[in-house]
Amino acid sequence: MSARLLQQQPRHAAPPAGARAAASGDAAGLQNMLQLIQLRWFAVIGQIGTIVFVQTVFRINLPLKAMSCVLACLVALNLISLYRWRTLRSVSNGELLGGLLLDVAALTALLYLSGGATNPFVFLYPLQVALAAMLLEPWSTRTLVAITSVCFAGLTVFYVPLSLPQGGVAELFKLHIAGMLICFVLDAGLLVVFMSRINRNLRTRDARLADLRQRAAEEDHIVRMGLLASGAAHELGTPLATLSVILGDWENMALFWQDPERLQELGDMQAEVQRCKTILSGILLSAGEARGESPAVTTIAGFVDTLLREWRAKRAGAILEYDRQFDHDLSIVSDSALKQIIGNVLDNAFDASPAWIGLTVSHDGETLVLAVMDDGPGFAPEMLAQFGKPYQSSKGRPGGGLGLFLVVNVVRKLGGRVTAENAAEGGAVVTLYLPLAALLIEDQDVQSN
Numbered sequence: 001m002s003a004r005l006l007q008q009q010p011r012h013a014a015p016p017a018g019a020r021a022a023a024s025g026d027a028a029g030l031q032n033m034l035q036l037i038q039l040r041w042f043a044v045i046g047q048i049g050t051i052v053f054v055q056t057v058f059r060i061n062l063p064l065k066a067m068s069c070v071l072a073c074l075v076a077l078n079l080i081s082l083y084r085w086r087t088l089r090s091v092s093n094g095e096l097l098g099g100l101l102l103d104v105a106a107l108t109a110l111l112y113l114s115g116g117a118t119n120p121f122v123f124l125y126p127l128q129v130a131l132a133a134m135l136l137e138p139w140s141t142r143t144l145v146a147i148t149s150v151c152f153a154g155l156t157v158f159y160v161p162l163s164l165p166q167g168g169v170a171e172l173f174k175l176h177i178a179g180m181l182i183c184f185v186l187d188a189g190l191l192v193v194f195m196s197r198i199n200r201n202l203r204t205r206d207a208r209l210a211d212l213r214q215r216a217a218e219e220d221h222i223v224r225m226g227l228l229a230s231g232a233a234h235e236l237g238t239p240l241a242t243l244s245v246i247l248g249d250w251e252n253m254a255l256f257w258q259d260p261e262r263l264q265e266l267g268d269m270q271a272e273v274q275r276c277k278t279i280l281s282g283i284l285l286s287a288g289e290a291r292g293e294s295p296a297v298t299t300i301a302g303f304v305d306t307l308l309r310e311w312r313a314k315r316a317g318a319i320l321e322y323d324r325q326f327d328h329d330l331s332i333v334s335d336s337a338l339k340q341i342i343g344n345v346l347d348n349a350f351d352a353s354p355a356w357i358g359l360t361v362s363h364d365g366e367t368l369v370l371a372v373m374d375d376g377p378g379f380a381p382e383m384l385a386q387f388g389k390p391y392q393s394s395k396g397r398p399g400g401g402l403g404l405f406l407v408v409n410v411v412r413k414l415g416g417r418v419t420a421e422n423a424a425e426g427g428a429v430v431t432l433y434l435p436l437a438a439l440l441i442e443d444q445d446v447q448s449n
Contacts, residue, residue, distance in 0.1 A: 029091035031201040032135050035194055036099055037085060039131075040078045043103070044071055046186060047110060050121070058175060061163040063113050070109045077102055097132075097140045101147065104128050108151045116159020117152065120179030125152060127187050134198050236276070243273050296334040300326070300368065303334050304361050311343050318350055318357065325362035332439040338414070341407045345372045345430050348404065352376030353427060367416075368434040378422035387420045407432070414438045 051067060054060050081099060085091075107128070111119050125148045132144040247270050256262050298306070301324065308322060349357045353374035360371045379387070387404065407430075408418045416434040423429055 029096070030085065030088065031204075032198055033081065033085050033088075033091045033096065033099070035197050035201070036096070036103075036131070036135075037078055037081050039190065039194055040074060040081070040103065042190065044074050044078070047071060050182070060175075063160065067110060067113050070106055070113075074103075074106050077106075093137050093140055096135050097144070100128055100132055100136070100144055104144070104148055104151060108155065111155055112159050114160070115162040116155035116157075118159075118162070118176075120176055120183050122152060122155065123180070123183050123187065127190060130191060130195070131198075134195065134202075240273055240277050244270070244277070247273065297331065298334045299329045299331055300361070300363065301329050303332060303339075304370075306334070307339050307342055308359075310339075311346055315347075315350055319355060320346070320357045320359060323358070323360040325360055328365075330363070330365075330436065330440060332436070335439070337410055338434075338439075341410045342370060342432070344404075344407055345432070349374040349376070349428075349430070363436060366436055368436050368439065369431065370434070371429060371431040373423065373427055373429045375427045378426065378428045379420060384420060384422070387418075404430075 048071065051062060051064070055062055055064070077099075084095075104125070107124055111117075111122055114121075116122075129141075129145055129148060132141045136144070247266060250256055251263070251266055251270075256266050304322075304324070308320065312318060312320065346357065346359070349372050353376035356375050358371075358373035360369075360373075362369045387408075404418075404420075411418050411432055411434060414434055415438055416432065418433070419431045421429050
């Protein structure tokens with residue numbers, strides 16, 4: 001059975017905690033800046049190709065020196081933008097606006113040198129406006145619209161006329177139509193390609209924001225549950241202490257110590273009261289209270305052995321196959337919350353498969369991996385799709401489904417992740433990946449016996 005457990009690969013994982021590292025808006029801004037850089041390279045290549053084509057095919061003399069200077073400035077701008085894209089952590093609205101304004105200035109300069117508003121490539125201005133509408137804040141978009149409008153109006157008056165070959169008005173009209181066709185194809189193609197990419201970046205940003213909002217709601221839910229559990233633990237502490245005192249008094253009464261059967265029942269009652277007090281202490285410890293106690297220092301093997309011994313004591317008759325797949329042990333701090341969530345996973349596996357449970361524990365020096373497997377019916381597809389969400393339970397109990405929800409969130413708080421899947425041979429596998437950096441107490445290793 002343990003060999004089958006080793007062959008499983010995770011199919012559904014809780015989002016790693018590192019997804020919170022970069023803000024969603026910053027990541028989208030960097031991607032949008034990269035799209036502008038790529039678009040500018042296309043523009044430079046397209047403009048060079050157009051100049052060469054017009055000069056050699058249509059025999060139209062252009063001011064090549066001045067136009068080359070403009071293109072060189074565009075290349076320099078793109079190299080600087082590429083450097084900043086590699087070093088920046090976020091891109092502001094002002095930086096995107098500045099880049100688009102410089103693109104508009106370069107386009108205006110090229111159009112000024114090649115016929116002004118009579119040049120059909122003047123209709124590349126709407127491409128800049130469309131990009132601004134997608135990427136910039138409303139005031140910035142209005143600013144760019146105003147500037148492009150002024151540039152277009154200025155090109156109707158100020159420009160360098162083209163030196164056209166002989167051919168009359170008819171030939172000029174054909175050239176203009178051909179230029180408009182090329183401009184339309186460029187506009188449409190670039191809009192489709194880059195708008196699709198920008199939309200994908202924005203959808204990715206929105207998905208990340210939605211995920212962060214969901215996590216915030218889940219953490220708020222956990223806080224409320226912790227407050228409720230802590231309050232309940234405090235309230236239950238007094239009656240449990242009273243019961244413990246009463247049971248202690250009864251133990252000294254002749255009615256009980258003269259009757260071995262009643263004395264055994266009394267001992268069982270005391271053991272259950274003590275168990276309830278231990279559970280309440282664990283709740284208070286996990287809720288952040290009772291921190292006066294010193295943390296328990298142990299090893300990975302010792303931690304798991306203690307956990308399994310305590311779990312087996314509560315689950316008499318449970319068949320648990322434990323496979324320890326490491327020889328190199330490490331010193332860690334025994335965390336009560338971690339012990340509780342692993343016990344929670346074992347409890348769920350036992351409920352689904354009382355006949356057999358498998359547990360493998362391994363580590364590579366950086367990550368502790370605990371895999372729990374059972375022979376039960378496995379997860380329903382809708383359960384896998386909503387794995388780790390609150391109130392997602394296959395047991396049909398009102399308010400159920402909080403166990404795995406807490407497991408996922410506690411592991412995520414430690415910087416790890418949880419996966420769940422159904423085994424091909426039947427049953428389910430839940431795997432916890434925990435960074436040892438969150439558990440180690442020192443760099444010195446402890447060799448296992």
